[in-house]
Amino acid sequence: MSTVQESRIHVMTPWLxxxxxxxxxxxxxxxxxxxxxxxxxxxxxxxxxMHTREAVAVSNCTTALHLALIVAGVGSGDDVVVPSFSFIATANAPTYVGARPVFADVDALTGNVTAETVEAALTPATRAVIIVDQGGVPVDLDAVRAVCDPRGIVVIEDAACGAGSTYKGRPVGAGAELTAWSFHPRKILTTGEGGMLTTNHSGWAARARTLREHAMSVSAAERHSSLVSPPEEYAEIGFNFRMTDLQAAVGIVQLSKLPEVVGRRRVNAARYRQEIAGIRGLRLVDDPAWGTSNFQSLWVEVGEDYPLDREQLLLALAEAGISARRGIMAAHRHAPYRDAGTDATLPVTARLTDRTLILPLFHTMTTAEQDRVIAVLREPTG
Known part of the structure; x- marks a missing residue:
C-alpha cells in the first residue's frame, strides 16, 4: 500500500x-x-x-419529497419551482407526480434560491416551490413564503443536508409546511439510507404514513400485534417507502450525537475560514445573516485569480492524498432537464457548479489533517 493511500484524507466520514x-x-x-x-x-x-408536530420516517429523502408533493395536492399539469443547483432528486420528485420542474437561479454567496429568484421563476401553473438548504446553509424561508403564501403556493423545504442547521434561532425546516430530510451516509445524521418527512399538518402526516406502506388501512405493526389481524383495505395506490427498525435504532443514537457533531464541524469550518481568508482567489461558504450552517458540504469557490482552476485544484489535492469533491451539480445540464434551463438563464448556478469544490470536513478531523489541506490550497503547484 502506498503512502498516499495510507494517509488519505476523506471528504467525509460518518460517526458510527x-x-x-x-x-x-x-x-x-x-x-x-x-x-x-x-x-x-x-x-x-x-x-x-426539529420543533415540528409530525415526523414520518421513509426510505430516503427522495421518497419524502415525493410524498410531500402528493399530500400537498401537486400533480399533472402543475409547475414546481426548484433550484437546478441541487442533487437531481430535487428536480426528479415533481416529475414523479406528473408535474413540471421549473428552475430558479441561486444566490452566489449561499448557493440557495432567494425570494427574488423564486418569484422570477413563477408561472401561472406554479403549485409548489421546493427550496433547498444547500450543503447545510439555511435558506431564507420566510422571504420565500412571503412571495408564495399570498398566491396559495405551498413551500416544501428540502433539508436533505440540513440536520443541525438553524434558521432564526430554530432548526431549519421548523417553519415550512413540509420538510424532507436525508439520512444518507454523506449526511451528518445517517441511518445508512433513510429519510424523514416533517410537517405541522396532522392530516398530511396521516396520509403520508398510509401511502408509505402501500396505502394499507392496517399497518404491518398493527397486524403483527393482533392474534387475528383485521382485514386491510387499499383506498388508493400507495408505495413501499418504509424505514426499518434497524435503521431507526441507528437514527435514534445518531440524533443524540447531532449537537456534538455539528459543534465540532463548525469549529473546524471556522479554522478553515481563518486560514483560507488570506488566499487570493478562494472564497469559502459562510453562515448567512439569518442562521447557522452545519457545513454538511463545506464548499469553496475557486476564482479566476487563483493559480489553478477547479479541476486542476482537485487534481493537486488528490496527488496529496486528499479527497475533495466537485461542488453541487446543475440539474439543467443533464439529459432529463436540458430543455428546462440553460447556463444563460441560470448564470449563478452555472458559475458555482463550475468553480466550487467541497473540502474534507468531519468530526474527527485533526489539526494536522486540516494543515495538509490548507498547505495545498496555499501552494497548489508545490
Whole structure:
C-alpha cells in the first residue's frame, strides 16, 4: 500500500460506533426488524428535535419529497419551482407526480434560491416551490413564503443536508409546511439510507404514513400485534417507502450525537475560514445573516485569480492524498432537464457548479489533517 493511500484524507466520514452496534443488536434480538416500534420512537424524537408536530420516517429523502408533493395536492399539469443547483432528486420528485420542474437561479454567496429568484421563476401553473438548504446553509424561508403564501403556493423545504442547521434561532425546516430530510451516509445524521418527512399538518402526516406502506388501512405493526389481524383495505395506490427498525435504532443514537457533531464541524469550518481568508482567489461558504450552517458540504469557490482552476485544484489535492469533491451539480445540464434551463438563464448556478469544490470536513478531523489541506490550497503547484 502506498503512502498516499495510507494517509488519505476523506471528504467525509460518518460517526458510527459501539452505541449504534448495540442499538442494532437490540433490535435484532427483539425479533422485529421491519418498520415498527423503533421507527415510531425515532419519529417522535426527530419531531421534538426539529420543533415540528409530525415526523414520518421513509426510505430516503427522495421518497419524502415525493410524498410531500402528493399530500400537498401537486400533480399533472402543475409547475414546481426548484433550484437546478441541487442533487437531481430535487428536480426528479415533481416529475414523479406528473408535474413540471421549473428552475430558479441561486444566490452566489449561499448557493440557495432567494425570494427574488423564486418569484422570477413563477408561472401561472406554479403549485409548489421546493427550496433547498444547500450543503447545510439555511435558506431564507420566510422571504420565500412571503412571495408564495399570498398566491396559495405551498413551500416544501428540502433539508436533505440540513440536520443541525438553524434558521432564526430554530432548526431549519421548523417553519415550512413540509420538510424532507436525508439520512444518507454523506449526511451528518445517517441511518445508512433513510429519510424523514416533517410537517405541522396532522392530516398530511396521516396520509403520508398510509401511502408509505402501500396505502394499507392496517399497518404491518398493527397486524403483527393482533392474534387475528383485521382485514386491510387499499383506498388508493400507495408505495413501499418504509424505514426499518434497524435503521431507526441507528437514527435514534445518531440524533443524540447531532449537537456534538455539528459543534465540532463548525469549529473546524471556522479554522478553515481563518486560514483560507488570506488566499487570493478562494472564497469559502459562510453562515448567512439569518442562521447557522452545519457545513454538511463545506464548499469553496475557486476564482479566476487563483493559480489553478477547479479541476486542476482537485487534481493537486488528490496527488496529496486528499479527497475533495466537485461542488453541487446543475440539474439543467443533464439529459432529463436540458430543455428546462440553460447556463444563460441560470448564470449563478452555472458559475458555482463550475468553480466550487467541497473540502474534507468531519468530526474527527485533526489539526494536522486540516494543515495538509490548507498547505495545498496555499501552494497548489508545490
Amino acid at each position: 460506533g459501539a452505541d449504534e452496534v448495540a442499538a442494532v443488536t437490540a433490535v435484532i434480538e427483539s425479533g422485529w426488524v421491519a418498520q415498527g416500534p423503533k421507527v415510531a420512537e425515532f419519529e417522535r424524537a426527530f419531531a421534538r428535535a
